[in-house]
Amino acid sequence: MAKSIDVSDLDIYYGDFLAVQGVTMSIKARAVTALIGPSGCGKSTFLRSLNRMHEVIPGARAEGKVMVDGQDLYDADVDPVAVRREIGMVFQRPNPFPTMSIYENVLAGKRLNATRLKKSDADDLVEKSLRGANLWSEVKDRLGKPGMGLSGGQQQRLCIARAIAVEPQVLLMDEPCSALDPISTAAIEDLIHELKSDYTIVIVTHNMQQAARVSDDTGFFNLKATGEPGHLVEFNPTKKMFTNPDNEATESYISGRFG
Amino acid sequence: MTNLSTAPTSSDMAPLQSGHLPRFAPLAVGVLAVAVGVLVGGMALGGGVAGALVLGWLTMIVVLPLWSRVVEGGRKAKDRLVTVGVWSTFGLAMIPLVSLTWTVVSKGYGALTPTFFQNSMQGVLGSGGGIYHALMGTLIVTAVATLISVPIGVLTAVYLVEYGNKNLFSRVITFLVDVMTGIPSIVAGLFAYALFQIFFGPGVKMGFAGSVALSVLMIPTVVRSSEEMLKLVPTDLREAAYALGVPKWRTVVKVVLPTAVAGIVTGVTLAIARVAGETAPLLLTAGLTTSLNFNPFEGRMTTLPVFIYSSIQAPGLYVDEMTSMAWGAALVLVVIVMLLNILARVVGSVFAPKSGR
Numbered sequence: 001m002a003k004s005i006d007v008s009d010l011d012i013y014y015g016d017f018l019a020v021q022g023v024t025m026s027i028k029a030r031a032v033t034a035l036i037g038p039s040g041c042g043k044s045t046f047l048r049s050l051n052r053m054h055e056v057i058p059g060a061r062a063e064g065k066v067m068v069d070g071q072d073l074y075d076a077d078v079d080p081v082a083v084r085r086e087i088g089m090v091f092q093r094p095n096p097f098p099t100m101s102i103y104e105n106v107l108a109g110k111r112l113n114a115t116r117l118k119k120s121d122a123d124d125l126v127e128k129s130l131r132g133a134n135l136w137s138e139v140k141d142r143l144g145k146p147g148m149g150l151s152g153g154q155q156q157r158l159c160i161a162r163a164i165a166v167e168p169q170v171l172l173m174d175e176p177c178s179a180l181d182p183i184s185t186a187a188i189e190d191l192i193h194e195l196k197s198d199y200t201i202v203i204v205t206h207n208m209q210q211a212a213r214v215s216d217d218t219g220f221f222n223l224k225a226t227g228e229p230g231h232l233v234e235f236n237p238t239k240k241m242f243t244n245p246d247n248e249a250t251e252s253y254i255s256g257r258f259g
Numbered sequence: 260m261t262n263l264s265t266a267p268t269s270s271d272m273a274p275l276q277s278g279h280l281p282r283f284a285p286l287a288v289g290v291l292a293v294a295v296g297v298l299v300g301g302m303a304l305g306g307g308v309a310g311a312l313v314l315g316w317l318t319m320i321v322v323l324p325l326w327s328r329v330v331e332g333g334r335k336a337k338d339r340l341v342t343v344g345v346w347s348t349f350g351l352a353m354i355p356l357v358s359l360t361w362t363v364v365s366k367g368y369g370a371l372t373p374t375f376f377q378n379s380m381q382g383v384l385g386s387g388g389g390i391y392h393a394l395m396g397t398l399i400v401t402a403v404a405t406l407i408s409v410p411i412g413v414l415t416a417v418y419l420v421e422y423g424n425k426n427l428f429s430r431v432i433t434f435l436v437d438v439m440t441g442i443p444s445i446v447a448g449l450f451a452y453a454l455f456q457i458f459f460g461p462g463v464k465m466g467f468a469g470s471v472a473l474s475v476l477m478i479p480t481v482v483r484s485s486e487e488m489l490k491l492v493p494t495d496l497r498e499a500a501y502a503l504g505v506p507k508w509r510t511v512v513k514v515v516l517p518t519a520v521a522g523i524v525t526g527v528t529l530a531i532a533r534v535a536g537e538t539a540p541l542l543l544t545a546g547l548t549t550s551l552n553f554n555p556f557e558g559r560m561t562t563l564p565v566f567i568y569s570s571i572q573a574p575g576l577y578v579d580e581m582t583s584m585a586w587g588a589a590l591v592l593v594v595i596v597m598l599l600n601i602l603a604r605v606v607g608s609v610f611a612p613k614s615g616r
Contacts, residue, residue: 056501058424085504095495099517109503112513159499166503 002200003069003086003169004029005050010064011229012042012049014057019045021229023064025219032192032201034211034238037221038253042230043204046221047172050202051087052080068169085113088168092175094155096147096162103143105158106130109166125165133161134191153184160191164199171195173203177210189214208254212242220250278330285323285339292319319343363590370587380549380566385577390588392551393566397595399555400466400545400562401535404473409527411474412481419482420489421511439479447475448540455544466555469545469562473534480533484526488519521610528603532596538564563592 005027012020020042027033035043048054049062052073066073073083096105106126110117117125126143130136135157139150147158156176163171173192177185192201192214205211211218218241220233234247245251281287296315300306306314320343328336378389415432423429451472455463492515500510516523546559547569561569567585574581 051502053498053502056498081501081504081506083504084502089498089502091495091498091502093495095493095499097496097499097514097518099514108500109505112500112503112505112509114509162499162503 002029002198004200005170005202006065006067007050008065008067010046010049010062010066012045012054012062013060015059018229020049020221021231023232025232025235027200027202028217029200030196030198031216032196032203032214033217033219034215035202035204035219035221036206036208036211036253037230037233038223039206040230041221041223043221044174045230047174047202047204048089050170050172051089052078052083053089055080085166086168087170087172088163088166089172090156090160090163090174090176093179094152094159096150096155096158098146098148100147101144102139102147102150102158105147106161106165108162129161129165130158132164132195133157134187134194135161151184153180153187156180156184156188157191160188160195164195168199170200170202173201175204175206178206185210208242212238218242220245220247220253222249222253277332277335280327280330284326285342288319288323288326291322292316316347320347360593363586363593366583366586367588367590370583371590375584375587379551381551383549384575385580388580388584390563390566390584390591392549393561393563393588394591395551395553396466396545396560397535397562397564397592399553400469400473400541400560401531403467403470403555404477404534405527405531407470407474408477408481408530412478412527412530413485413523415478415482416485416489417511417516419486421507421515436479436482439475440483442475444472444476444537445539445543448472448543450475451540452543464544464546464559465557466545466552466560469541469560470555472540472544473537476537476540477530477534480530481527484530485519485523488522488526489515491522492518521607524610525603525607528599528606532599532603535596535599536564536592538568541565542568563588563595567592 007026008024010020010023011018023046025033035047037043045054050066050073054060054062062074064074068086072078096102097108100108103126104111106129107117107122110122110125127136127140130139135154138154139145139158147155150158156179160171160176177188180188189210192203195201203211203214215238217235218238219235220241221230222233223230234241234245234250236246240246241250242254245254251257292315295318296311296313300314301308301311304310304314320340323343324336324340327339374387375389376394377391378387379392380388380390381392415436419429419432423432451468454471455465455468459465496514496518497510500514501507505513541562542565545562545565547565548559548561552558552560567588570581570585570588
C-alpha cells in the first residue's frame with residue numbers, strides 16, 4: 001500500500017478561468033504532506049485534482065501530469081472512478097450518508113459498488129476500519145444506529161473510517177478539522193499520525209500549528225496578486241518551512257505578518 | 260468635515276418600560292365587537308347576519324389598535340392591527356373548507372350502507388344500488404395512471420438534476436413541463452381520446468385511455484416535486500460517494516434517490532390525490548357504465564367523479580335516490596383523497612433520514 005505522487009506542471013481551470021498554475025511537487029509515500037495558504041489560493045482545488053474530484057464541478061479541468069505509481073492520472077484512458085477507488089478523500093464538513101446506519105456507512109464503499117462480502121468479512125472490515133479511525137470503542141454498541149446521530153467529531157472519524165474501508169493508497173483530507181472542537185481535532189490529529197504508517201496523506205489546513213504538528217512536508221500556496229491564479233510558493237520539509245523558509249512570503253505568512 | 264462618528268451622543272438611555280394592555284384585551288374587544296355587531300349592525304340597522312359580521316369585524320379592527328395606540332404606543336398598535344388582519348383572513352380561508360366538509364359529510368353520511376359499497380348500478384332503478392363499480396374504476400384507473408407516471412416523472416427529474424447540467428435540452432424540458440402543469444384537464448382528455456381513436460377507431464372508451472389522460476396531468480406534477488426533492492440532496496453526499504470510487508449511476512440509485520425518497524413519495528401521493536378527482540378527461544376516455552369492469556383494456560369504466568356527475572346530470576326518474584348516492588360517492592371520494600394525504604405524511608416520516616437521537 002501507499003504510493004508517492006509526483007505532480008509536474010499542473011494547471012487547473014474552471015472553464016476559462018485559470019485557478020491554479022504550474023504546480024510541481026513530489027508527495028512522499030507513508031508521510032503527511034500539508035498544504036497551507038490563504039483562502040482562495042487553490043489549495044483545495046489542487047487537492048481535489050489529485051483524485052479527479054474537481055471534475056465533478058461542471059467546466060473544471062486540469063492540464064499537466066500527476067504520476068502515481070508510474071501512471072498518469074490525467075492520461076486520456078484513465079477512468080476517474082478507478083482513480084477515486086485508489087485515492088480516497090475526507091471532506092471539510094462531515095458527510096455521513098443520512099439513510100445509512102454507522103455499520104452501513106463504513107461499508108458504503110463496498111456496498112455501493114455492489115462488492116459482495118460475507119457477513120463475517122463485513123463485520124471484520126467494519127471493526128478494523130472503525131478501530132483504524134479510533135471510533136470503535138465509542139460506537140461498537142450502536143452500530144445499527146444512524147450515522148447522523150453521532151457528534152461532529154465522531155461523524156468526521158466515521159467518514160475517515162468509511163474512506164479507509166475501501167483500502168485506498170492515498171488519503172486526501174480537505175480541512176478535516178475546521179468544523180471540529182479542539183478535543184475532536186486532537187483525536188483526528190492522533191489518528192493522522194497512526195494512519196501515516198500505512199497511507200500517503202495529503203491534508204489541507206488553515207491551522208499553521210496543525211500543519212507543524214502533523215506533517216512531514218509542507219507546501220505553501222499563494223495568489224500572485226488579486227485575480228491572478230494561485231501557485232505553489234514553496235515546498236519543503238515542515239521543519240525547515242517553519243524555522244528557516246526559503247521564501248520571504250512564506251515567512252511572513254507563517255509568522256503572521258502577511259500582506 | 261462631516262461627522263461620521265457612530266458613537267452614542269447622549270448619555271441618557273431611552274426608557275425600556277412602556278404601558279401594556281391587559282392580557283384579556285383582545286378577548287374583551289372581541290366580546291364588545293360581537294355585541295356591537297349583533298345589537299347595532301344586526302338589529303338597530305337591520306343588516307341581518309351580514310350586517311352583524313361586517314360591523315363586528317370593523318369594531319374589532321378599529322377599537323383594539325386604537326386602544327393599544329393610546330396605552331402601548333404606535334409600534335404595538337400596528338402589531339395588533341396586523342394580528343387582527345391575519346386572524347380575519349385565516350377565518351375567511353376556513354369558511355369554505357369547513358362548510359364544504361360539513362356539507363359533504365352531512366349529505367353523504369346517510370347513503371353509506373353496506374350495500375352501497377357492495378353493489379354496482381347494473382339493473383338498479385331507485386334504491387339498492389351502489390358505487391362498487393365506480394370505486395373499483397377509480398382505483399384501477401388511478402393505479403394504472405400512477406404506474407405510467409411515476410417512472411417517467413422520476414426519471415425525468417433524475418435527468419434534469421443529475422445529468423442535465425442546465426444544458427439547452429434540459430431547459431427546454433423544464434419549460435415544457437411547466438407548460439404541461441398548466442394544461443386544462445379536458446385538453447389532456449381530448450389528447451388521450453384522439454390518441455386512442457387512431458388505434459381503436461372512433462368512439463373508443465376504455466379505462467386505460469383514462470389512465471393515459473390522467474398520467475398526462477400527473478407527469479408534470481411528479482417531475483416538479485421530484486426535481487425539487489433531488490435538488491435538496493446536498494452535493495456533499497454525492498461527492499462523498501464519488502470519493503469512494505462509486506460510479507455516478509450507482510451514486511444516483513443508492514445515495515441520491517434513497518435520501519430524497521420521502522419527498523418523492525409524498526409528491527407522488529399528492530399527485531395521485533389530485534388526479535383521483537378528475538372528471539372531464541375520464542368522461543371522454545373511460546366513459547360511463549352501470550356495471551362492474553375490472554379490465555382497463557376492454558370496455559367502459561366508471562369512476563367516482565364521473566358517477567357523481569352522471570347521477571346529478573341524468574338521474575332519470577329517481578332524482579332523490581340518485582342525488583343521495585351522488586353525495587355518498589362524493590364523501591367516499593373526499594375520504595380517499597384525505598387518506599392519500601395522511602398516507603403521504605406517514606410515508607414521508609417513515610422514509611425520512613433519522614438522526615437516531
